[in-house]
Amino acid sequence: MTAVVYAARTLIVLVVLGIGLRLLGKREASQLTIYDLAMIMALSNAVQNALTGGRGDLSIGLASAGTIVVVTWVFARIIRRRPDLERRLVGVPTLLVYDGRPLRHRMRRELVTDDDLEAALRERSLSDARQARLVVLEVDGSITVVPRSEGD
């Protein structure tokens, strides 16, 4: 019975965290700052007692940890089966620069700063957004750059 209680609590916390991070978190994991990391660490500790009820019993720990593993596995399966759901759950790549023109409203929506964009361009040895054909914020949070080819 205890195991069921804590498995259910773990499930609820996971769902709430998943929705919360999707709505409020930022996607550019590669641009994760030390502040974001501190938030994630504090977050995991903040929900710890909610998961286990502040008790250190082995059975509770196993029920809670087991639920996390199963939920992650189920989530991965759902995404593989239903690519349409993946768009909603994981997001789609976002175009940040098209044909040398930065798309400011999208950058703002995805919380990509000018500094982030410029750093990504320099990483690909470009000095200016005008030299880029496409700059895309991928779902994994990295920023990819497709330069203009000669004669473009």
Add this chain to the structure above:
Amino acid sequence: MNLLERIFDYPSATGALIVAGKTAAIYVFLIVGLRLLGKRELGQMSLHDVVLIVVLGNAVQNAMLGGDNTLGGGLVAAGVLLLLNRVVNVVLARSRRVERFLSGEPVLIVHDGHVLRGAMSREGVTIEQLHAALREHGIASVGEVHMCVLEVDGTMSVVPRQASVLKTRRHYRGLRLP
């Protein structure tokens, strides 16, 4: 106590407010503390820094919750952290000044073939490290460089005069002074 009550337990309204207030205070404290530490990007972090952050998370756990073991209490604390982090990220994206203060700025090291010695020594980058970064980008001499920038994450990007696309990533951590 029936099953549902055991699953969906929650603190009183005052208890929830106290958890929210404590969590907000801890978050602000963490940001100020980490800013004082000087490092701002994960790329600059060593194993010690990661350990520090994990331990920090554990150290503040009871301060946030104050022994509140309910499901509701944990979710309130998590929600406050997510919201505040969002606020910080939005402010960073909107205001260049705040971003520069919290994240630092990229520093130009080489401009059109000229080495900016003042910037280099301020950032603690040696000429050997600069040459190593250029070689990594397949460039033999400073004269071929349009610009070389020390990024806020501690890596160096090189833009050659004839734009070719070559990129290797390497961290020059510990070089930037807080």
